[in-house]
Amino acid sequence: MPKYEFRTVQHTPARVVYRFLSGRFLDGERRTDGGYLRPGRRVLAESGHASKWAMLPGWQRQAWRLGTPIALCGVSSAYLTSPDLTAGTAAVLAAVGGTRVARRARAAWRMRRFNAAYINPTLAALTGALGDAPVRLHVSPELGSLVPRLVKPMSPAEKAVRTWYGEHVEPAVRWAPEHIMRALWLAQKKASPATRWLEQFRRPVDSDTGPRIELLTSVPYLTDDQRRYVSSVVNAKIPAGDLNERWDQVGPQVRVTWTVRKRPPSKVGYADLSARLAQLAEWEYFLGLGVGGKPVTISLKEDSPHIACSAGSGAGKSVLAQTVAVQVLARGGRVVILDLKGSHRWALNLPGVDYCTSPEQMHKALVALARLAEERNSRALHESEDWDPGYRVFVIAEELNATFAKLKDYWSEARGTGDAKVSPAVRAFRDLLFMGRSAKVNVFAVAQMLTAHTTGGPESRENFGIRALARYTKNNWQMLAPEAGMPRASRTLGRWQIVVGGVATECQVAYLSPAEARLLVHKHAAVSPSAQSPLMGADQEMSPRQTTVGDSVSAVVDPLSETVTLREAVARGISPWAFDATKKRLQRARKAQAPTAPAPVGKEGLADVYRVGDLVIWIESELVA
Incomplete structure (x- = not known):
C-alpha cells in the first residue's frame, strides 16, 4: 500500500x-x-x-x-x-485562572532560560562525538531544582543596592515566609508519629522513575571514547550533582539515561556523629550527610579557619554551631559563646564552655581572645613549623547584626576620656578573623544577613572560607557565595548548602538533642582533657596535656574512671534528666536486669557512688532506646 x-x-x-x-x-x-x-x-x-x-x-x-x-x-x-451570580463566580474563577496562567508563564519563561543556559549548549557540544546525527535530549522538569543557576559577576552599583536591600528590606520581606515555614515544620513534627505509622502502607517507589536526563541519538553505536566524551559533556554542561549513568545500545538507536543519586537523608543524628568522630583529625569536623549518604566534613586547617553561617529564622543556625562545638569540646578544646537570646541551653554549666550573654561579658571575652591569639602568633614565630599552640578555642558569635549594635552601644556608655571611639571588642573580633588559623582560634559567625558591614568590611568577610547557607534568597546568595552556582533552596529542615572553594555541597546537618550533645562530650572526655578558659587571661595558657586543680598543675587522669554520685552526675550535666527521673530510670533498668545498668563502686555517706564511664554507657543506651 x-x-x-x-x-x-x-x-x-x-x-x-x-x-x-x-x-x-x-x-x-x-x-x-x-x-x-x-x-x-x-x-x-x-x-x-x-x-x-x-x-x-x-x-x-x-x-x-x-x-x-x-x-x-x-x-x-x-x-x-442568574446573570449577576454567574458574573461574580466567573470573576472569581478568572482571577484564579489568571494566577495559574501567570505561574505557568513564569515556569515557561524559566524553562526557556534553562534551555538557553544548559540544553542548547549541551547539544552544540555533543556534535564533537555525534556529528550531524539527530539528537534528542530530555531533562525532567523536577531536575531543574537540582541544577545551580548560573551566577553573573556583580557591578559595584549592584553590590551596593543588594547590600542596602539585604540590610533594610529583606528582613521585613522574609518575616512572614519564615514564620509560616516554622509553623509547617512544627506541624510536621507533631504529625510525625502518624506519618511514620502510615509509611508501612505505602508502596515502594522505583528509584528508576525519578528525575532523569535522557539522550537519544540515531547513531547505531558509540565507541568507548565517544561515550566518555558524551558523559563528560553532559556532566559539565548540566551540573546536577552525582548521577547514575546507564547506556543502552541495543537496536538501531543509542539511549543513555542519567538518574539522580539518592538525596541526603531527611535526618542525621547522634549515632552518625558518634561513629565518625574518632576517624577524623583534630582539625576536621563532621557536619552531616550529603548525596548518597556521603559524609560532609570541613577542615579548619586546610579549608578555612572561620565559618560564616547565614539563614532565616528557625532554619537551624544554632544546631549547625552546636554540631561543631560538641566536637571541639570532645577533643579537649574550649567553646566561647556570645549569645544574647540564649540559643545554646545545651551548653549551660558544661565544662569547657564560657557562655557570655551580656554586652559587658562579650566585650571582655573578645578582648581576651584577641590577646590570646596575638600571643600565640608571636610565639609561633620562634617555634618550628609543626608547633602546636595548644587547645583549640571555638567562638560562636550568635546574631552578629544585633550583637555588634549592642557592643557599640555598650562602649559608647563605658568609654572614658581619651579612649578610642571604635569599640575594642569590635576591633578584636576583626583581628581574630585575620589571625585565627595559626593561633587555633576559630570563629563561627551567625547572622540572618551576613553583610560586609556586619563583619567589619569586605576584607574581614573574605576570611570566612567556609560558608553555610539555608533558606537563602538570591540576594543573600549573591552576597555570600557569588562564585558558586546557586541551587534552589530546600524546604527540608536542617538541609544546608556548604560552600567551600566555590563549590556548593548539599548536606543534611546532624541534629543532637541537648541531652545527646552533653552525652557526646562526656563520652569522649577520656581522651579530651579540659583546657583552661582563655577568659582567665592569656598569660595563664596551659598545655593541652595539663589541667588545673586549684592553683596547681597536675597530670590528667582518666575522667571516665572518676566516681560520682547520681546527684553529682546531674549537677555536672552527665545525666540529662533531673535527679528524681535519673534515680527512677536506674531503678527500672536494674529491675529489668539491663546489661548496661551501672553497678555502684562504693558509698559516699548514704549515697551510692558510680564510675562516670559506666553512667555514660547506660545513659547512651537509654537515649538510643
Whole structure:
C-alpha cells in the first residue's frame, strides 16, 4: 500500500473523533509509557516532545475534552437564569485562572532560560562525538531544582543596592515566609508519629522513575571514547550533582539515561556523629550527610579557619554551631559563646564552655581572645613549623547584626576620656578573623544577613572560607557565595548548602538533642582533657596535656574512671534528666536486669557512688532506646 494511502487510513474522521473522545492523542502517536489510568513517566523514542499534557493519563485528557464543552453549556444556561451570580463566580474563577496562567508563564519563561543556559549548549557540544546525527535530549522538569543557576559577576552599583536591600528590606520581606515555614515544620513534627505509622502502607517507589536526563541519538553505536566524551559533556554542561549513568545500545538507536543519586537523608543524628568522630583529625569536623549518604566534613586547617553561617529564622543556625562545638569540646578544646537570646541551653554549666550573654561579658571575652591569639602568633614565630599552640578555642558569635549594635552601644556608655571611639571588642573580633588559623582560634559567625558591614568590611568577610547557607534568597546568595552556582533552596529542615572553594555541597546537618550533645562530650572526655578558659587571661595558657586543680598543675587522669554520685552526675550535666527521673530510670533498668545498668563502686555517706564511664554507657543506651 502506498505511503500516502497508509496515512489517510490512520487519520480518517472516525478515528480522529474516537481518539478525541477516548483521551488519546489525535495523531495516534504514542508519546509516553502512560496509559488510560497510569500517568506517563518515560518519554518514548517515537515522541518528538513530552509536555505536561502528554504526561497526563488518558482519563484526565478525556475529562478535559468532554468536560470543557459541557461546562460552557452549563455556564451559558446559568447566565441566562442568574446573570449577576454567574458574573461574580466567573470573576472569581478568572482571577484564579489568571494566577495559574501567570505561574505557568513564569515556569515557561524559566524553562526557556534553562534551555538557553544548559540544553542548547549541551547539544552544540555533543556534535564533537555525534556529528550531524539527530539528537534528542530530555531533562525532567523536577531536575531543574537540582541544577545551580548560573551566577553573573556583580557591578559595584549592584553590590551596593543588594547590600542596602539585604540590610533594610529583606528582613521585613522574609518575616512572614519564615514564620509560616516554622509553623509547617512544627506541624510536621507533631504529625510525625502518624506519618511514620502510615509509611508501612505505602508502596515502594522505583528509584528508576525519578528525575532523569535522557539522550537519544540515531547513531547505531558509540565507541568507548565517544561515550566518555558524551558523559563528560553532559556532566559539565548540566551540573546536577552525582548521577547514575546507564547506556543502552541495543537496536538501531543509542539511549543513555542519567538518574539522580539518592538525596541526603531527611535526618542525621547522634549515632552518625558518634561513629565518625574518632576517624577524623583534630582539625576536621563532621557536619552531616550529603548525596548518597556521603559524609560532609570541613577542615579548619586546610579549608578555612572561620565559618560564616547565614539563614532565616528557625532554619537551624544554632544546631549547625552546636554540631561543631560538641566536637571541639570532645577533643579537649574550649567553646566561647556570645549569645544574647540564649540559643545554646545545651551548653549551660558544661565544662569547657564560657557562655557570655551580656554586652559587658562579650566585650571582655573578645578582648581576651584577641590577646590570646596575638600571643600565640608571636610565639609561633620562634617555634618550628609543626608547633602546636595548644587547645583549640571555638567562638560562636550568635546574631552578629544585633550583637555588634549592642557592643557599640555598650562602649559608647563605658568609654572614658581619651579612649578610642571604635569599640575594642569590635576591633578584636576583626583581628581574630585575620589571625585565627595559626593561633587555633576559630570563629563561627551567625547572622540572618551576613553583610560586609556586619563583619567589619569586605576584607574581614573574605576570611570566612567556609560558608553555610539555608533558606537563602538570591540576594543573600549573591552576597555570600557569588562564585558558586546557586541551587534552589530546600524546604527540608536542617538541609544546608556548604560552600567551600566555590563549590556548593548539599548536606543534611546532624541534629543532637541537648541531652545527646552533653552525652557526646562526656563520652569522649577520656581522651579530651579540659583546657583552661582563655577568659582567665592569656598569660595563664596551659598545655593541652595539663589541667588545673586549684592553683596547681597536675597530670590528667582518666575522667571516665572518676566516681560520682547520681546527684553529682546531674549537677555536672552527665545525666540529662533531673535527679528524681535519673534515680527512677536506674531503678527500672536494674529491675529489668539491663546489661548496661551501672553497678555502684562504693558509698559516699548514704549515697551510692558510680564510675562516670559506666553512667555514660547506660545513659547512651537509654537515649538510643
